[in-house]
Amino acid sequence: MRRGFLWVILFFFSNQLFAWGFEPHQLINKHAVLILPSPLFDFYKKHIKYITEHAVDPDKKRYIDTNEAPKHYIDLEIFIGIDSAPLNYNAAKTIWGTDLIKKQGSVPWTVYFTMQRLQYAFEKQNLKNILKLSAELGHYVADLHVPLHTTENYNGQLTNQHGIHKLWETEVAGIYNNYAFLPNEAQYLQKPLDSIWKWMWESHDQLANIFACEKKCRDKNQSGLTQSYTTQTNGIMSLQNNVDFVREYDKCLKLKVNLRMEESIQHIASCIYTSWILAGQPPLPDHNELPDEVALINKENTNSHDHGSCHH
Numbered sequence: 357m358r359r360g361f362l363w364v365i366l367f368f369f370s371n372q373l374f375a376w377g378f379e380p381h382q383l384i385n386k387h388a389v390l391i392l393p394s395p396l397f398d399f400y401k402k403h404i405k406y407i408t409e410h411a412v413d414p415d416k417k418r419y420i421d422t423n424e425a426p427k428h429y430i431d432l433e434i435f436i437g438i439d440s441a442p443l444n445y446n447a448a449k450t451i452w453g454t455d456l457i458k459k460q461g462s463v464p465w466t467v468y469f470t471m472q473r474l475q476y477a478f479e480k481q482n483l484k485n486i487l488k489l490s491a492e493l494g495h496y497v498a499d500l501h502v503p504l505h506t507t508e509n510y511n512g513q514l515t516n517q518h519g520i521h522k523l524w525e526t527e528v529a530g531i532y533n534n535y536a537f538l539p540n541e542a543q544y545l546q547k548p549l550d551s552i553w554k555w556m557w558e559s560h561d562q563l564a565n566i567f568a569c570e571k572k573c574r575d576k577n578q579s580g581l582t583q584s585y586t587t588q589t590n591g592i593m594s595l596q597n598n599v600d601f602v603r604e605y606d607k608c609l610k611l612k613v614n615l616r617m618e619e620s621i622q623h624i625a626s627c628i629y630t631s632w633i634l635a636g637q638p639p640l641p642d643h644n645e646l647p648d649e650v651a652l653i654n655k656e657n658t659n660s661h662d663h664g665s666c667h668h
């Protein structure tokens with residue numbers, strides 16, 4: 357009994373650590389590079405490995421920085437009925453105060469501020485910061501496309517649907533690891549904060565269906581086993597949903613996870629493109645100007661970059 361409880365605890369917390377899972381985040385960042393318009397595409401293509409590998413840095417930061425976690429989500433329930441959305445950070449701070457915002461999450465403003473920092477890095481032609489902030493921006497934009505990052509019932513804990521977070525963003529997303537994504541083109545965002553809030557509400561609007569489908573599939577499979585314990589690469593055992601169940605759930609959602617991934621890809625590219633336009637379309641740093649550590653990364657990957665594992 358105690359042991360079972362321990363696994364539930366481990367499972368519960370392991371769900372809170374990461375969004376999308378490592379692989380989907382990397383996949384999303386990589387594909388965002390592939391749809392950037394010229395000359396951004398030529399520049400980012402050279403650094404595609406960096407942008408891909410560092411897609412998960414913000415999740416790793418959660419281990420060492422307690423201020424990091426709220427940057428990945430927002431509980432939108434407190435915003436329902438407030439007609440002044442999309443709110444900027446200062447307006448929200450006036451209404452709720454810094455402490456409550458920290459508790460409720462701040463992903464929309466994190467995305468917005470990261471875009472501004474990226475714009476500044478473009479203006480300064482600071483290669484290291486351009487790459488670092490682009491990779492991080494990709495992460496936060498992808499996070500706000502995860503519907504369960506926009507609700508206080510983020511893991512189904514309020515509706516007895518524990519584990520739904522991982523089911524949606526890691527197990528279902530995992531089905532699409534080798535999928536040929538076809539996102540729309542990157543666009544210049546006239547009002548970035550408005551776009552960010554729109555994407556977030558689109559995430560939130562999917563929640564009712566996400567919970568209803570989980571219940572429907574779980575009820576239908578009541579007599580059969582839908583989960584089993586599996587040892588992960590880090591040695592920790594966790595409860596996994598069986599593949600058939602995951603596929604059934606995905607079908608019930610009408611492939612919305614895949615669509616959300618494609619929208620993440622398009623919107624990351626749009627955010628990067630917009631930051632560059634707002635910076636005045638400056639020339640992009642040349643290879644010769646690379647700081648040592650970035651030069652090293654590129655040297656390692658010179659051959660692989662040009663081929664890319666591109667579906668386009």
Ligand SMILES: [Zn+2]
Nearest residue numbers: 375415428499
């Ligand atoms: Zn995250």
